[in-house]
Amino acid sequence: MRIFISADLEGINGIVAPEDVEAVGAGYARSCLLMTEEANAVIDGAFAGGATEVVVCDSHNVSANISRELLDKRAQLVRGDTRRNSMVDGIEDGFDGLITLGYHAKFGTQNAILDHTFNPATIRDLRINGMSVGELGMNALFAAEKGVPLIMATGDAALAAEANTFCADVETVVVKYAQGRFCARCLPREQTQKMLRDTAEKAVRLARQKKPVRVPQNPRMEITFQHVNEADGAMRVPGTERLDAMTVAVSAKNMDELMALRQIVFGAGAEFYNPLF
Numbered sequence: 001m002r003i004f005i006s007a008d009l010e011g012i013n014g015i016v017a018p019e020d021v022e023a024v025g026a027g028y029a030r031s032c033l034l035m036t037e038e039a040n041a042v043i044d045g046a047f048a049g050g051a052t053e054v055v056v057c058d059s060h061n062v063s064a065n066i067s068r069e070l071l072d073k074r075a076q077l078v079r080g081d082t083r084r085n086s087m088v089d090g091i092e093d094g095f096d097g098l099i100t101l102g103y104h105a106k107f108g109t110q111n112a113i114l115d116h117t118f119n120p121a122t123i124r125d126l127r128i129n130g131m132s133v134g135e136l137g138m139n140a141l142f143a144a145e146k147g148v149p150l151i152m153a154t155g156d157a158a159l160a161a162e163a164n165t166f167c168a169d170v171e172t173v174v175v176k177y178a179q180g181r182f183c184a185r186c187l188p189r190e191q192t193q194k195m196l197r198d199t200a201e202k203a204v205r206l207a208r209q210k211k212p213v214r215v216p217q218n219p220r221m222e223i224t225f226q227h228v229n230e231a232d233g234a235m236r237v238p239g240t241e242r243l244d245a246m247t248v249a250v251s252a253k254n255m256d257e258l259m260a261l262r263q264i265v266f267g268a269g270a271e272f273y274n275p276l277f
């Protein structure tokens, strides 16, 4: 039983503000410890539920957040940037379940801590075959194509709602309740630890009964950028189509190809981003 944990930072308990998640922020170092603590609770539960191998994929910013010294010694760690498959790099090797730890709701969600979709400065919305998806949706669809079901998702209440809408079969853990974009009522840490451990144990035990979400065939991705400029930049990628001033579409033969195309189109758009205007 091989379990893949894709770990982000914004949805970890106690984390509420930009200075908690940016490397230059005053709260960042402490946030890395909280992230490691939650990862360890999920790892412990996963092994208790029957996992024989657990891989944790550090996936926030440049993917060097989790403490290498404090991570559960039974788990393997994917650390470091420039990866083909972004937040789920390595899942293509074959796993029995995907757990998203500390994810956040997609951009534009009300009462959701640090809501964004990959890049808050440049990306407003992402749709795959007409369905609006955030990071959770994009990665879960990619995993599903590889035969790996999303079995558990953790974060604030808005993230849990997004996960349940997207995939009815997923176990969720709510660690905090957002009261705006940068403020949340956070549950006691020890209570959160127990919920994460117990739910991971249950999710892994039931992993083989959980079905991957339906994989879109010939996926077409529509990207609405935050500014016209980024859409202009994205149009330099061959095969892109302009739908309106801020929206660019791109088609792929499957999710695997779309995963790579998404990053290329986002990158081309971001090159035209101007922080002054």
Ligand SMILES: [Zn+2]
Pocket (backbone or CB within 6 Å): 008, 009, 010, 059, 060, 061
């Ligand atoms: Zn993040």
